[in-house]
Amino acid sequence: MKTTPALSVETRVDSSVKKSVKIIAVSVLILLGAFSIAALRMVPAIRTQYSVKQFLPENHKTIESDTKVKQQFGLSETSSFIATLSLKKGEKGSWLQTSRIRRLAGATERIREMRGVSRALSLATVEGASTVGNGITIGRLLELTPPHLWPRRVLGDPLVSPTLISRDGRTVLLLIEVGDLSNTRLERIHFDTRALLKATFSDSVISVGGVPAIQSDLSRLLSEELKLFLLMSFLACAVTLFSFFRNISSLIVPFVLTFVADVAMAAMMALAHVPFTVLSAAVPILVSITVVGMTVHTMLRMSEIAHSIGPSARRDICALRALRELFLPNLLASLTTCIGFLTLLTASVPVIRQFGATVGGAIMISWLVTTIGLVPLLILLPTPMPRRWTRSPARWVLMFMQQRRWLVPSIAAASLILVVTGLNLRWTARLLDDLPRGQETRRSSEHIDRFLGGLIPFDVVVHARQPDAWNDPERLEILDRLLRNLRGDRAIGSAQGLPDYLRASRLAGSRVSASRAANAEIYMLYSLSPENPLVHFLTSDGRSTRLGLLLRDIPGDRMRELTERVRRQVGRAFPEDRIELGGMATTVHILNNELSRDLIFGLWQALAAITILMIFVFRSLRWALVACVPNLIPPAVLMGAMAISATPIKPGIALVFSIALGLAFTNTAYLLVRLRDLTKGRGSLPVAKAFYLESNPCLISTLIVFVGFAVFLFSRFSINQTFGVFMLLSILAGCVGDLVLLPALLRLFPGLLQPRKPVGPLRSPVSSAGGAVATGLALITLLQATPVSAKGTIDAEAKKLLLESGRQMDCRDEIARLKMSIIEANGSRKERLIDMKRKGDGGLQRLRASLQSPPDLRGMSFLSHVAKESEKQWIYLPSSKQTRRIVGGGGESGILGSDLTYQDLNPAAIRSANLVLLHSKGANRAQFDVLEARPDKSESRYRRVLIWLQKGTGRPLKVEYFGEGDKRVKEIAFNDYKQFAPNLWRAQQMIVRNLQTNRRTEISLLSLKVNSGLTDDEFTVEALGE
Amino acid sequence: MMCKVRRTFLVILFSLPAQASLNVGGAVTVSEAVYPESLPGEVNNQLSTIALETDGTWRLNSRNKFKFSLQGRGQPDNRSREERLWFNPREAYYELKAQPMTVQLGMNTFSWGATDGYNPLDVVNPKLFDDPLRSEKIGVPALTVKTSLGVAGTLEALYIPAQTASRLPGIHSRWLPRDIYLPDTDQSYRIILPTEALRYRYTHRVEWAHPFAHNYGARWQAQLGRFDLSLAAFEGAAQTPAIVPSIETNVVQIDPRIELAVNPDIGLEPNFYRQRVTGGTVVVNVADFIIRLTSAYTQPLADSWQLPGWAHETVFGLERGVPLGSWTLTGLFQGSYNRREQGASDSSLSLTTLLDHAVMGGFRLADESAWQFYFLTLVDTRTQAHVTSAEATYALNDFWKLTLQGDQLQGRRDTLIGTYRKNDRAQLSLRRAW
Secondary structure, three states: OOOOHHHHHHHHHHHHHHHHHHHHHHHHHHHHHHHHHHHHHHHHHOOEOOOHHHHOOOOOHHHHHHHHHHHHOOOOOOOEEEEEEEEOOOOOOOOOOHHHHHHHHHHHHHHHOOOOEEEEEOOOOOEEEEEEOOEEEEEEHHHHOOHHHHHHHHHOOOOOOOOOEOOOOOEEEEEEEEOOOOHHHHHHHHHHHHHHHHHHOOOEEEEEEOHHHHHHHHHHHHHHHHHHHHHHHHHHHHHHHHHHEOOOHHHHHHHHHHHHHHHHHHHHHHHOOOOEOOHHHHHHHHHHHHHHHHHHHHHHHHHHHHHHHOOOOOHHHHHHHHHHHHHHHHHHHHHHHHHHHHHHHHOOOHHHHHHHHHHHHHHHHHHHHHHHHHHHHHHHOOOOOEOHHHHOOOOHHHHHHHOHHHHHHHHHHHHHHHHHHHOOOEOOOOOHHHOOOOOHHHHHHHHHHHHOOOOEEEEEEEEOOOOOHHHOHHHHHHHHHHHHHHHOOOOEEEEEOHHHHHHHOOOOOOOOOOOHHHHHHHHHHHHOOOOOHHHHOEOOOOOEEEEEEEEOOOOHHHHHHHHHHHHHHHHHHOOOOEEEEEOHHHHHHHHHHHHHHHHHHOHHHHHHHHHHHHHHHHOOHHHHHHHHHHHHHHHHHHHHHHHHOOOEOOHHHHHHHHHHHHHHHHHHHHHHHHHHHHHOOOOOOOHHHHHHHHHHHHHHHHHHHHHHHHHHHHOOOHHHHHHHHHHHHHHHHHHHHHHHHHHHHHHHOHHHOOOOOOOOOOOOOOOOOOOOOOOOHHHHHHHHHHHHOOOOOEOHHHHHHHHHHHHHHOOOEEEEEEEEEEEOOOOOEEEEEEEEEEEEEOOEEEEEEEEEEOHHHOOOEEEEEEOOOOEEEEEEEOOOOEEEEEOHHHOOOEHHHOOOEOHHHOHHHHHOOEEEEEOOOOOHHHHEEEEEEEOOOOOOOOOEEEEEEEOOOOOEEEEEEEOHHHOEEEEEEEEEEEEEEOOEEEEEEEEEEEOOOOEEEEEEEEEEEEOOOOOHHHHOOHHHHO | OHHHHHHHHHHHHHHHHHHOEEEEEEEEEEEEEEOOOOOOOOOOOEEEEEEEEEEEEEEOOOOEEEEEEEEEEEOOOOOOHHHHEEEEEEEEEEEEEEOOEEEEEEEEOOOOOOOOOOOOOOOOOOEEOOOHHHOEEOOEEEEEEEEEOHHHOEEEEEEEEEOOOOEOOOOOOOOOOOOOOOOOOOOOEEEEOOOOOOEEEEOOOEEEOOOOEEEEEEEEEEEEOOEEEEEEEEEEEOOOOEEEEEEEEEEEEOOOOEEEEEEEEEEEEEEEEEEEEEEEEEEEEEOOEEEEEEEEEEEEOOOOOOOOOOEEEEEEEEEEEEEEOOEEEEEEEEEEEEEEOOOOOOOOOOOOOOOOOEEEEEEEEEOOOOEEEEEEEEEEOOOOOEEEEEEEEEEOOOOEEEEEEEEEEEOOOOOHHHHOHHHOEEEEEEEEEO
16 A cells, blocks of 8 residues: 555654654663662672660660669670570489589680670589688689589579579570670571580580570571562562463563662662661562552553553553653652651651661652653563453442442441450560571570570669668568569569578578678678679669569560569568669560550551641642541551450561551552542542542552562461561551542542532623622733734734723723632632722833732732833732832742733733734624734743634623643633723623633622722832832 | 810711721741750750731721731740740831821831841841841831832831830850850960850840930832832941850969860840941842842941941842742842951851851742742851751641741851851741631
8 A cells, every 4th residue: 555655754753753762761771770780789788787776765764774774783785695405315413513514614615705705604604602611712603612512502592593504403504695796696606606515515405595596596587588578479479460461561560660679779778878677678578569559550551541542552652641640649659658657757766767767768769760660661561461351440349339328337337446446455475476486596595484594684773772781681681581582473583682692602591691790791702703793783882782583484564564563572672762673674575565556656647747748739638638538447457456366566566557558548549649630620529430440450459469468478487477467457458448438438428529619601600799800900901002012913903803892991090809719620719809909001001909818918919010011010028018029920820829820911922912803603703703812932832812802892701822732721701791980891700710720710809999090109119018 | 276176086086987997817826946956055955936926907098097017926945034925016006198298106117128138228127036047027116207209219217216125045045155166276375165054144235325215217219110229328226236245264274374264154245336327229120130239338336346347238139030830930149248347346146247258049939829948048158157948838728837947057166157056947837827
């Protein structure tokens, strides 16, 4: 077939455009690739960090108290590895044999020399006092005691048993204190210790536990699992995506972008020196969710656009249009998630603040990467092809709308019940249940916890009023009784105090103390020891003593009760003294619970911040509040589910709330932006259409995220399983909120988002009792400036019509009160009350306008002097009583926020226009004369202006402005003319419609007084402030 | 005769209200300011403010009106007791119009000069210096007469029988130097600053040449083509008094060099003085730019070492508005060139020396209805110290307005701005107008 020359030119232009688009797309991808490579090189610089301390808030009173206690008694700030050595079943005897103790001493010394180990202690190296002959000697306990007395000396001493040797003598314990080390170093110490002990003690079962061991194991296992999860999530998402899309490009696009976003996020962390903490594990997941969500929505929208255009649809145009349409919802979805996390910046814990900032930044990076990379990928790769059922509109959502009468109250009631139930959350977390059951570290720690005197330190300090109070035998007796009582409590593994050291210096079973002098002597002897153990139990001024307790791993709430009970017991024993508490038992659960509370209830801050963002985006409080309603469901469901399942709350679980909120708003953003876009230009709210079109993309992206999180159910860690369960629950709840409750709610209460006042017909009746209209600049400049001095051409008929029209408008001066109503596309309304004075004097038009309302602008006045070739303007600002000259008025910006711009009234543009009389066709021909003005391009953004004049009277009825492509962009209608003086007419109402933004401005005249003899003094700069 | 007067009075009394109209409005603003950096001593690191303002016009007829604008402010947690409550009758005057003259009698405020921020001719009203970066004018009792000269412009004369003193920052204010830097360069002596926080107190006020009695001034304004011109002269109290600190020191060492330990209790003696200011302004519109020029010569009318000497200040400003779709961007650049009498005293409260070699640049970005952003930075070209102020305002509707504001001061410790570098601030305020 032969093509016409014109067509072939078109084809050539088209192919050249396509080629250019491809070149741009390839360039963008090359840049993105280069950026990824550069970012990838920075990734190894990320530090990993895991420490219990990072979860501690700053300046918390329990921390301060704990730190003070530690400083007073020289206690180590760090936790210890605890190795247990249990004789194998076939082995005879106990650890209290010379050869075994010698080997234990050697192993303890070698461990002490390891890098990073600050102290190693075992039964073989523990210091103590022993009565030798008539004196007391201080030194290594077992070296001072003859071996045949070991069982009696050791097993009866609460300082040593069961904390260093079990009561049956077959298990010993080795304490290894370490500094604040990296996980790698901790793992090394853990490994080396186990290897050394296994090599040295073949007759024993070795296990290593303690908080650092748990930390290092937890960190290692978590990171192994994270890698596995990422792989499994990837596969699961791929399978899910493939079930919704037909071709491979729909998998490649999201995964390429996820990779780039993840790398960019990691580079950001490296650049900002942000370490990778245990919380940061959630960051790649959130990045993937953001990218996949945006990508899936865009691919589906692109398919929708291509389908609506038909076979001629160009891929690049469809991709660009899809991105343009989804730019706001994509941004909004990311921003809401980002804000949700940024509210964590108010938390008192540094690592939580860091987490909030990292996720906030990562989400926005994901948005940026996706926005930049998505279109080039969609252009270059084959068009993603959704399966038929994916592409079909969501008919199912209409069912929920039909059932709205029972659905809305039911969901609301269920949510309320869940919230009320959720107020009773369980704060019963333990410390050791994070690790998988049966895992060595957990087994060992549990063994120590149960049989070797407990694991969780708890310090009680008694501050006496007098110095050397603890030389007093009576006080020491009371303290001793108290310690014995405490040892009887099943939750307390062991309890040590000053009386134990005093007793240790005498024969076992003797009284704690004899006299003040004797006690002072013993203290003095202890102080001669190279490592005086009393410094940990008695302050140098003798006023304060410490009771060192080790508690078993009991639930958090019980631990709190226990610590309070002990405080009361000690208080009763020493009523005059001040009691202070310290140790992990007083900090870890309280702080974990506070942190969890921050994460759960800080959600409301996030919600408030997101609401403010929504107010800005939708420019409506109603829309913002409606957007929040469905997103209250996930937190309500989570609270209720956690309470009903009696899940112990931990920070790792509480984190679900923040993630859930971020996720939940994503769908809301897409749905409401679609609804708002469809509402433009309508008087009604197309709820059904919006949800019909947008629900399936939302459902599909949610399902992909759901499958991604389902992987957590296969974790070895119960905490991860729990996290997974609650994440899935929150995703489902969010889905119910957005896709069930929201459409039903909007159908049930259409007035919630309905524009308050529907857009009326062009000639709406005017209730104003006032006289004429549009006194203002509009008609005066339009009709008077034009014929007098047109630079452009003007035909004779047009000139005659305009002169006639101008005569009907003309008067010497006028005083008017105008009401200006600005009506936004969403129906919100603003009103301004303006007092205006105008005086025309030959070629000079003077106008003074003063705002009477709104309150914030009251007193602001404008003065304008418009001459043939020039225009001068001043503004008076009442707050500073300043009059300022202004220029031009900003051209395209609206006067007082209205749709009437300075350019609409630009006399230079009007004067430069070519004016002709168009002879209208059809029925209009009898009613109107239509003038066409074509302004100079340099003077106006309008390509042409049509002025509709009433035939016979010459009164202007309508002015239409046309922009690029001869598209009608604005319209001003003049309604309800009334005669005010002989041969003087004014319209009572002027309606300016911006057809691009769907805003409109109605200007009504409330009163008008003409030819009242205004003087020039009324229009001076000085008069502006009056 | 008395009967005629009584009848005239009654006619006026009963006829005026028949045409009278009263238009009253106001606003309440609640704000919370946070200073992230703490300073030694009892200063506020955060400050809650509630401000009320009301204004109105009682127009008796076309010739007579009564206008008022009252401001009140409470800062209950302000450590400076004197700053906790503040009431300012900015305006409360009666106006009589008898063409071509207008007479105003009562409390009033005046805006002279044409430049922004730094306006050396705007000297009539005393100021409230609780926050020197945003000082406010205080209303003064004045008689003002304005007369139109037709095309030759307008002449305005004012007389203030009893001028008011500017209010200085409270003794616990962050705007009194708290973190002083003294370079240790002199070989003969060294000053040791106290380790504890400085404690300020105001000593008795000194007045030079009766600054508050009989202040007066005049101004001529005219619009000649594209030029707005004005000439002005004013004699009266200087807005910023000279502050003379009274510092006690103890000699702690004599050899090898003298060391003086400063007592943390410092007295501040405000020296109010009379001055004469003359100057003029030109505003011209050239190719979509607005050029503003203000020049003023100030001469103190008393001779004392405590007082500053003469000063000639010239400020040049350039402004341009650019439409950006539905937004309008207004850019501003301002520079100053000042000359002062050498060796005269100055006060760290006054911003004038800071502005001697300063350039200021900024912009205001506003959309048609809701948003407004404002950014301004002032750089001292000698020291590169700078003050930056940014503001975002969102008008929820015509009545509610939310504003987030931030100030940053940065500079070496030995510069004037650097002295206050820890006064960075973020402020959130909510305003409801009616």
